[in-house]
Amino acid sequence: MNKIGINVASRRHELGMIQEKLAELSDLSINFISKVERGAATDIKAGTLQSLAKALNVSMDELMNGKMKEHHAGPL
Numbered sequence: 796m797n798k799i800g801i802n803v804a805s806r807r808h809e810l811g812m813i814q815e816k817l818a819e820l821s822d823l824s825i826n827f828i829s830k831v832e833r834g835a836a837t838d839i840k841a842g843t844l845q846s847l848a849k850a851l852n853v854s855m856d857e858l859m860n861g862k863m864k865e866h867h868a869g870p871l
Contacts, residue, residue: 797834799844802858804832806851820850 807817814832818825823846830836831847841855848855 797837798861799839799858800832800834800836802861803828803847803851806853806858807832810851812851817847817850821846823847 803817807814814825814828817823818828821828823843827836831839844855844858848858851858
């Protein structure tokens with residue numbers, strides 16, 4: 796599984812969402828969602844990634860790179 800696939804599956808599970816619901820919300824096929832999560836879809840277009848991000852209520856960056864760590868200004 797690639798990083799995007801891991802992040803999509805992880806976020807979908809976090810939301811308690813099944814692949815069919817994600818497919819419906821993102822206007823993508825269930826087959827494609829499955830391929831993304833397995834890492835079999837290697838050339839994901841920006842528009843597709845945006846649809847997934849919107850359906851999962853995260854940024855495209857979070858889908859590509861994982862959750863962003865908090866940055867603190869100044870010393871802890």
